[in-house]
Amino acid sequence: MTHPTQLxxxxxxxxxxLVDHGEGSYLxxxxxxxxxxxxxxxxxxxxxxCHPHVVAAAQAQVASLIHGQYTTVMHKPMRExxxxxxxxxxxxLNSVFFANSGSEAVEASLRLARQATGRPNVIVFHGGFxxxxxxxxxxxxxxxxxxxxxxxxxxxxxxxxxxxxxxxxWSEEEATDFALAELDFIFATLTSPAETAAFxxxxxxxxxxxxxxxxxxxxxxxxxxxxxxIVLVMDEIQTGFGRTGKYFGHQHFDVRPDVITxxxxxxxxxxxxxxxxxxxxxxxxxxxxxxxxxxxxAVACAAAVATLEVIENEGLVANAAERGTQLLDAVRxxxxxAIGDVRGLGLLVGSEFVTADGxxxxxxxxxxxxxxxxxxxxxxxxxxxxxxxxxxxxLVVTAEQVADAxxxxxxxxxxx
Numbered sequence: 001m002t003h004p005t006q007l008x009x010x011x012x013x014x015x016x017x018l019v020d021h022g023e024g025s026y027l028x029x030x031x032x033x034x035x036x037x038x039x040x041x042x043x044x045x046x047x048x049x050c051h052p053h054v055v056a057a058a059q060a061q062v063a064s065l066i067h068g069q070y071t072t073v074m075h076k077p078m079r080e081x082x083x084x085x086x087x088x089x090x091x092x093l094n095s096v097f098f099a100n101s102g103s104e105a106v107e108a109s110l111r112l113a114r115q116a117t118g119r120p121n122v123i124v125f126h127g128g129f130x131x132x133x134x135x136x137x138x139x140x141x142x143x144x145x146x147x148x149x150x151x152x153x154x155x156x157x158x159x160x161x162x163x164x165x166x167x168x169x170w171s172e173e174e175a176t177d178f179a180l181a182e183l184d185f186i187f188a189t190l191t192s193p194a195e196t197a198a199f200x201x202x203x204x205x206x207x208x209x210x211x212x213x214x215x216x217x218x219x220x221x222x223x224x225x226x227x228x229x230i231v232l233v234m235d236e237i238q239t240g241f242g243r244t245g246k247y248f249g250h251q252h253f254d255v256r257p258d259v260i261t262x263x264x265x266x267x268x269x270x271x272x273x274x275x276x277x278x279x280x281x282x283x284x285x286x287x288x289x290x291x292x293x294x295x296x297x298a299v300a301c302a303a304a305v306a307t308l309e310v311i312e313n314e315g316l317v318a319n320a321a322e323r324g325t326q327l328l329d330a331v332r333x334x335x336x337x338a339i340g341d342v343r344g345l346g347l348l349v350g351s352e353f354v355t356a357d358g359x360x361x362x363x364x365x366x367x368x369x370x371x372x373x374x375x376x377x378x379x380x381x382x383x384x385x386x387x388x389x390x391x392x393x394x395l396v397v398t399a400e401q402v403a404d405a406x407x408x409x410x411x412x413x414x415x416x
Contacts (some may be wrong), residue, residue: 245346
């Protein structure tokens with residue numbers, strides 16, 4: 001006898017779209033209606049939906065080898081991906097480890113930092129999102145919804161301010177002064193530098209509201225990391241592979257990480273993640289600490305190689321920079337009094353909805369996101385109060401598509 005089965009009631013979709021297929025920057029529902037997809041699977045479909053080159057690579061790989069467990073055998077796609085990453089990774093980060101999800105990559109960076117330094121504690125930054133596993137949820141402070149209800153959480157995590165100028169009501173300089181001073185105070189009161197293994201930080205807060213950092217802040221982290229032997233981990237899961245208008249978000253800020261985490265935009269929708277570090281640092285991981293059944297899956301690796309080829313051959317990093325400037329300028333230009341701040345970097349653009357007295361306006365942000373979907377533009381919300389509407393188009397988005405999206409957004413703002 002067949003028993004009725006359904007998804008968890010907590011797996012609710014942000015839009016009402018029942019997808020039939022995707023193509024480029026568009027999704028099509030089962031009734032044939034076309035939607036501009038400015039969610040990109042939360043920054044995943046970097047080359048757009050079903051890019052022919054990625055599809056062909058994945059199809060060919062499925063026909064030859066689907067799974068070759070990577071601590072059992074070596075397979076060609078993983079070797080090719082490792083070599084290909086060497087053309088885009090920051091200098092010195094020449095050793096990689098592959099996993100499946102962003103959470104796994106962040107946990108791998110945490111494990112590596114603790115094992116390499118022999119120190120127990122890590123410092124994360126307020127508003128960061130790093131995952132939903134116990135360790136990464138502990139390190140996530142973009143919203144309590146990610147960590148509530150399954151305490152006790154992991155020990156050894158301390159939270160320092162991020163220079164979120166708009167939230168504090170300060171200039172960026174003032175917010176940066178405060179963040180660095182508080183970091184030093186944390187060293188004096190909560191975790192000694194001698195017991196601090198790592199800083200783990202996003203170049204642009206993702207779930208925290210699309211807040212870019214700045215050069216002086218990140219260079220301040222680098223200086224303190226060098227002074228105290230702390231590992232600087234840049235969480236590039238949402239910002240990596242061209243999303244910000246450079247290959248990696250930290251490259252806007254002239255800072256050198258010791259480790260980067262990567263996932264999302266690497267394989268155009270196939271699940272693969274990883275970390276990159278120097279061979280010297282990676283060698284300090286303990287035997288048996290890196291592995292997994294599905295990490296470095298052959299089909300995902302083939303899709304990742306194809307994705308990197310498309311990003312290079314079609315100039316998608318430069319396109320992200322150009323279209324990102326177009327999008328940010330246009331969204332700022334049409335912002336109403338309901339929006340307190342519009343910010344972003346590259347193809348990461350957030351509009352923060354506030355009430356007349358400057359408080360978070362979650363209801364209006366939600367209404368705007370839903371109305372946009374009705375009008376054919378798919379968007380998501382983020383931020384601690386879910387009052388930031390974010391735009392994350394694929395890197396293949398055109399000037400015309402950006403203009404179409406802004407036209408819809410303008411109509412939405414006129415109604416909400």
